[in-house]
Amino acid sequence: MIGLMVAAGWTTAASGQAGSTTDDGAFFDDRASHNQESEEDRKLGELLIKGAKLSMSGRQSEAIFMYFDRVASVYEARYKDKNVDYFCARHMAEQLFYLVHRANSGTKRPAVMAPINWALSYYLKAHALVDLGRPSEAKAPLERALALAPQNALFLSERGYLYQMQKDWPASLETYKQAEAAAQQFSPNETRNTELARAWRGQAYTLIETNHLSEAEALYRKCLDLDPNDAKAKRELQYIAQLRRR
Numbered sequence: 001m002i003g004l005m006v007a008a009g010w011t012t013a014a015s016g017q018a019g020s021t022t023d024d025g026a027f028f029d030d031r032a033s034h035n036q037e038s039e040e041d042r043k044l045g046e047l048l049i050k051g052a053k054l055s056m057s058g059r060q061s062e063a064i065f066m067y068f069d070r071v072a073s074v075y076e077a078r079y080k081d082k083n084v085d086y087f088c089a090r091h092m093a094e095q096l097f098y099l100v101h102r103a104n105s106g107t108k109r110p111a112v113m114a115p116i117n118w119a120l121s122y123y124l125k126a127h128a129l130v131d132l133g134r135p136s137e138a139k140a141p142l143e144r145a146l147a148l149a150p151q152n153a154l155f156l157s158e159r160g161y162l163y164q165m166q167k168d169w170p171a172s173l174e175t176y177k178q179a180e181a182a183a184q185q186f187s188p189n190e191t192r193n194t195e196l197a198r199a200w201r202g203q204a205y206t207l208i209e210t211n212h213l214s215e216a217e218a219l220y221r222k223c224l225d226l227d228p229n230d231a232k233a234k235r236e237l238q239y240i241a242q243l244r245r246r
Contacts, residue, residue: 029141044071060128061223068125075118085111088119089147094186097151119148123155135165153183153195160202169206176202193226201232213240
Protein backbone atom coordinates (compact mmCIF):
# COMPACT_ATOMS: atom_id res chain seq x y z
CA MET A 1 0.00 0.00 0.00
CA ILE A 2 1.26 3.43 -0.90
CA GLY A 3 -0.23 5.05 2.21
CA LEU A 4 2.12 5.89 5.04
CA MET A 5 2.25 4.06 8.36
CA VAL A 6 3.57 5.88 11.37
CA ALA A 7 6.56 4.10 12.81
CA ALA A 8 7.28 3.29 16.41
CA GLY A 9 10.14 5.76 16.25
CA TRP A 10 7.84 8.73 15.74
CA THR A 11 8.83 11.41 18.27
CA THR A 12 7.56 14.81 19.32
CA ALA A 13 8.76 17.80 21.22
CA ALA A 14 7.50 16.13 24.38
CA SER A 15 10.38 13.67 24.09
CA GLY A 16 12.90 16.34 23.21
CA GLN A 17 12.70 16.17 19.40
CA ALA A 18 11.61 18.88 16.99
CA GLY A 19 9.43 16.72 14.80
CA SER A 20 8.14 13.27 13.98
CA THR A 21 9.21 10.64 11.48
CA THR A 22 7.33 7.84 9.75
CA ASP A 23 8.67 4.58 8.41
CA ASP A 24 8.57 6.08 4.92
CA GLY A 25 10.70 8.97 6.13
CA ALA A 26 7.87 11.51 6.30
CA PHE A 27 8.59 14.15 8.89
CA PHE A 28 5.85 15.90 10.83
CA ASP A 29 7.70 19.13 11.66
CA ASP A 30 5.67 21.08 14.19
CA ARG A 31 8.42 23.44 15.27
CA ALA A 32 6.49 26.47 14.04
CA SER A 33 3.96 26.04 16.82
CA HIS A 34 6.24 24.76 19.58
CA ASN A 35 6.58 28.14 21.25
CA GLN A 36 2.81 28.30 21.61
CA GLU A 37 2.33 24.63 22.36
CA SER A 38 0.64 23.94 25.68
CA GLU A 39 1.20 21.02 28.00
CA GLU A 40 -2.16 19.69 26.85
CA ASP A 41 -0.99 19.77 23.23
CA ARG A 42 2.13 17.82 24.11
CA LYS A 43 0.04 15.20 25.86
CA LEU A 44 -2.29 14.99 22.88
CA GLY A 45 0.74 14.47 20.66
CA GLU A 46 1.75 11.57 22.86
CA LEU A 47 -1.72 10.08 22.43
CA LEU A 48 -1.29 10.24 18.67
CA ILE A 49 1.99 8.36 18.99
CA LYS A 50 0.32 5.65 21.06
CA GLY A 51 -2.51 5.42 18.56
CA ALA A 52 -0.10 5.19 15.64
CA LYS A 53 1.79 2.35 17.30
CA LEU A 54 -1.48 0.55 18.05
CA SER A 55 -2.60 0.99 14.45
CA MET A 56 0.72 -0.41 13.23
CA SER A 57 0.17 -3.50 15.35
CA GLY A 58 -3.03 -4.26 13.44
CA ARG A 59 -5.46 -2.79 15.97
CA GLN A 60 -6.65 0.08 13.81
CA SER A 61 -10.21 0.18 15.13
CA GLU A 62 -8.97 0.56 18.69
CA ALA A 63 -6.52 3.24 17.62
CA ILE A 64 -9.31 5.23 16.02
CA PHE A 65 -11.65 4.97 18.99
CA MET A 66 -9.13 5.31 21.81
CA TYR A 67 -6.75 7.87 20.34
CA PHE A 68 -7.44 9.53 16.99
CA ASP A 69 -11.09 10.42 17.63
CA ARG A 70 -10.24 11.40 21.19
CA VAL A 71 -7.57 13.86 20.11
CA ALA A 72 -9.76 15.27 17.35
CA SER A 73 -12.63 15.87 19.77
CA VAL A 74 -10.42 17.95 22.08
CA TYR A 75 -9.41 20.27 19.25
CA GLU A 76 -12.94 20.44 17.87
CA ALA A 77 -14.12 21.64 21.28
CA ARG A 78 -11.26 24.13 21.56
CA TYR A 79 -11.56 25.58 18.06
CA LYS A 80 -15.31 25.76 17.59
CA ASP A 81 -15.93 29.30 16.34
CA LYS A 82 -17.90 28.85 13.12
CA ASN A 83 -16.91 32.33 11.98
CA VAL A 84 -13.20 31.49 11.94
CA ASP A 85 -11.18 29.41 9.49
CA TYR A 86 -8.53 27.29 11.19
CA PHE A 87 -5.26 26.10 9.68
CA CYS A 88 -2.46 23.79 10.79
CA ALA A 89 1.12 24.00 9.53
CA ARG A 90 4.26 21.94 9.98
CA HIS A 91 6.59 24.94 9.91
CA MET A 92 6.68 28.70 9.59
CA ALA A 93 6.77 28.95 5.77
CA GLU A 94 3.55 26.98 5.43
CA GLN A 95 1.95 28.95 8.25
CA LEU A 96 2.83 32.27 6.61
CA PHE A 97 1.43 31.05 3.29
CA TYR A 98 -1.97 30.35 4.82
CA LEU A 99 -2.10 33.67 6.66
CA VAL A 100 -0.89 35.78 3.73
CA HIS A 101 -3.10 33.95 1.25
CA ARG A 102 -6.08 34.56 3.50
CA ALA A 103 -5.21 38.24 3.95
CA ASN A 104 -5.05 38.68 0.18
CA SER A 105 -8.24 36.75 -0.53
CA GLY A 106 -10.60 39.57 0.36
CA THR A 107 -12.55 37.48 2.85
CA LYS A 108 -13.48 38.99 6.19
CA ARG A 109 -13.28 35.64 7.96
CA PRO A 110 -10.24 35.55 10.22
CA ALA A 111 -7.67 32.78 9.96
CA VAL A 112 -6.33 31.21 13.15
CA MET A 113 -3.46 28.74 13.40
CA ALA A 114 -4.05 25.56 15.40
CA PRO A 115 -1.61 22.80 16.41
CA ILE A 116 -0.68 20.30 13.70
CA ASN A 117 -1.90 17.51 16.00
CA TRP A 118 -5.46 18.39 15.04
CA ALA A 119 -4.91 17.75 11.33
CA LEU A 120 -2.79 14.68 12.07
CA SER A 121 -5.59 13.12 14.12
CA TYR A 122 -7.80 13.12 11.01
CA TYR A 123 -5.02 11.95 8.72
CA LEU A 124 -4.10 9.04 10.98
CA LYS A 125 -7.73 8.03 11.25
CA ALA A 126 -8.07 8.09 7.46
CA HIS A 127 -4.94 6.02 7.09
CA ALA A 128 -6.18 3.46 9.61
CA LEU A 129 -9.49 3.18 7.77
CA VAL A 130 -7.66 2.50 4.52
CA ASP A 131 -5.70 -0.24 6.27
CA LEU A 132 -9.01 -1.70 7.45
CA GLY A 133 -10.22 -1.89 3.85
CA ARG A 134 -12.68 0.96 4.33
CA PRO A 135 -11.42 3.62 1.91
CA SER A 136 -14.85 5.16 1.37
CA GLU A 137 -14.97 5.99 5.09
CA ALA A 138 -11.44 7.38 4.98
CA LYS A 139 -12.40 10.20 2.65
CA ALA A 140 -14.21 12.36 5.24
CA PRO A 141 -11.42 12.52 7.84
CA LEU A 142 -8.80 13.00 5.14
CA GLU A 143 -10.72 15.93 3.70
CA ARG A 144 -10.93 17.43 7.19
CA ALA A 145 -7.16 17.11 7.48
CA LEU A 146 -6.74 18.84 4.13
CA ALA A 147 -9.16 21.60 5.05
CA LEU A 148 -6.82 22.40 7.93
CA ALA A 149 -3.59 21.89 5.97
CA PRO A 150 -4.32 22.18 2.22
CA GLN A 151 -0.63 22.42 1.29
CA ASN A 152 0.48 19.35 3.24
CA ALA A 153 2.14 17.04 0.71
CA LEU A 154 1.67 14.04 2.98
CA PHE A 155 -2.10 14.53 3.09
CA LEU A 156 -2.33 15.29 -0.63
CA SER A 157 -0.51 12.09 -1.54
CA GLU A 158 -2.93 10.12 0.61
CA ARG A 159 -5.82 11.69 -1.31
CA GLY A 160 -4.09 10.73 -4.54
CA TYR A 161 -3.86 7.17 -3.27
CA LEU A 162 -7.59 7.09 -2.50
CA TYR A 163 -8.26 8.17 -6.07
CA GLN A 164 -5.98 5.36 -7.26
CA MET A 165 -8.02 2.86 -5.27
CA GLN A 166 -11.13 4.16 -7.04
CA LYS A 167 -9.29 3.90 -10.38
CA ASP A 168 -10.00 7.58 -10.96
CA TRP A 169 -6.77 8.06 -12.85
CA PRO A 170 -7.19 11.73 -13.90
CA ALA A 171 -8.00 12.82 -10.34
CA SER A 172 -5.18 10.71 -8.95
CA LEU A 173 -2.62 12.18 -11.33
CA GLU A 174 -3.72 15.75 -10.68
CA THR A 175 -3.68 15.27 -6.91
CA TYR A 176 -0.21 13.76 -6.93
CA LYS A 177 0.96 16.74 -8.99
CA GLN A 178 -0.47 18.99 -6.29
CA ALA A 179 1.44 16.94 -3.72
CA GLU A 180 4.62 17.41 -5.75
CA ALA A 181 4.16 21.18 -5.81
CA ALA A 182 3.37 21.26 -2.10
CA ALA A 183 6.45 19.20 -1.30
CA GLN A 184 8.67 21.52 -3.32
CA GLN A 185 7.31 24.64 -1.66
CA PHE A 186 6.29 23.68 1.85
CA SER A 187 7.67 20.34 2.99
CA PRO A 188 10.31 20.56 5.72
CA ASN A 189 13.87 20.40 4.45
CA GLU A 190 14.40 17.13 6.30
CA THR A 191 11.78 15.30 4.24
CA ARG A 192 11.30 17.26 1.05
CA ASN A 193 12.99 14.55 -1.02
CA THR A 194 10.98 11.78 0.62
CA GLU A 195 7.68 13.54 0.01
CA LEU A 196 8.67 14.50 -3.52
CA ALA A 197 9.51 10.88 -4.25
CA ARG A 198 6.17 9.72 -2.92
CA ALA A 199 4.35 12.21 -5.15
CA TRP A 200 6.41 11.13 -8.16
CA ARG A 201 5.84 7.44 -7.50
CA GLY A 202 2.12 8.10 -7.20
CA GLN A 203 2.07 9.89 -10.53
CA ALA A 204 4.16 7.18 -12.14
CA TYR A 205 1.87 4.39 -10.94
CA THR A 206 -1.11 6.19 -12.45
CA LEU A 207 0.79 6.74 -15.69
CA ILE A 208 1.54 3.02 -15.93
CA GLU A 209 -2.15 2.25 -15.47
CA THR A 210 -2.97 4.63 -18.32
CA ASN A 211 -0.19 3.20 -20.52
CA HIS A 212 2.14 6.20 -20.43
CA LEU A 213 5.21 4.13 -19.76
CA SER A 214 7.88 6.61 -20.85
CA GLU A 215 6.52 9.32 -18.58
CA ALA A 216 6.28 6.87 -15.71
CA GLU A 217 9.85 5.70 -16.28
CA ALA A 218 11.13 9.27 -16.21
CA LEU A 219 9.48 9.89 -12.85
CA TYR A 220 10.86 6.72 -11.32
CA ARG A 221 14.33 7.71 -12.49
CA LYS A 222 13.87 11.07 -10.80
CA CYS A 223 13.12 9.15 -7.62
CA LEU A 224 16.40 7.29 -8.01
CA ASP A 225 18.21 10.58 -8.52
CA LEU A 226 16.98 11.58 -5.07
CA ASP A 227 17.62 8.18 -3.52
CA PRO A 228 19.59 5.55 -5.46
CA ASN A 229 18.31 2.95 -2.98
CA ASP A 230 14.61 3.61 -3.62
CA ALA A 231 13.44 -0.01 -3.79
CA LYS A 232 9.93 0.88 -4.94
CA ALA A 233 11.22 2.87 -7.90
CA LYS A 234 13.64 0.09 -8.86
CA ARG A 235 10.89 -2.51 -8.69
CA GLU A 236 8.54 -0.46 -10.85
CA LEU A 237 11.24 0.20 -13.44
CA GLN A 238 11.69 -3.56 -13.73
CA TYR A 239 7.94 -3.89 -14.18
CA ILE A 240 7.95 -1.29 -16.96
CA ALA A 241 10.72 -3.23 -18.71
CA GLN A 242 8.60 -6.38 -18.48
CA LEU A 243 5.60 -4.59 -19.97
CA ARG A 244 7.67 -3.43 -22.92
CA ARG A 245 8.82 -6.97 -23.65
CA ARG A 246 5.28 -8.26 -23.97
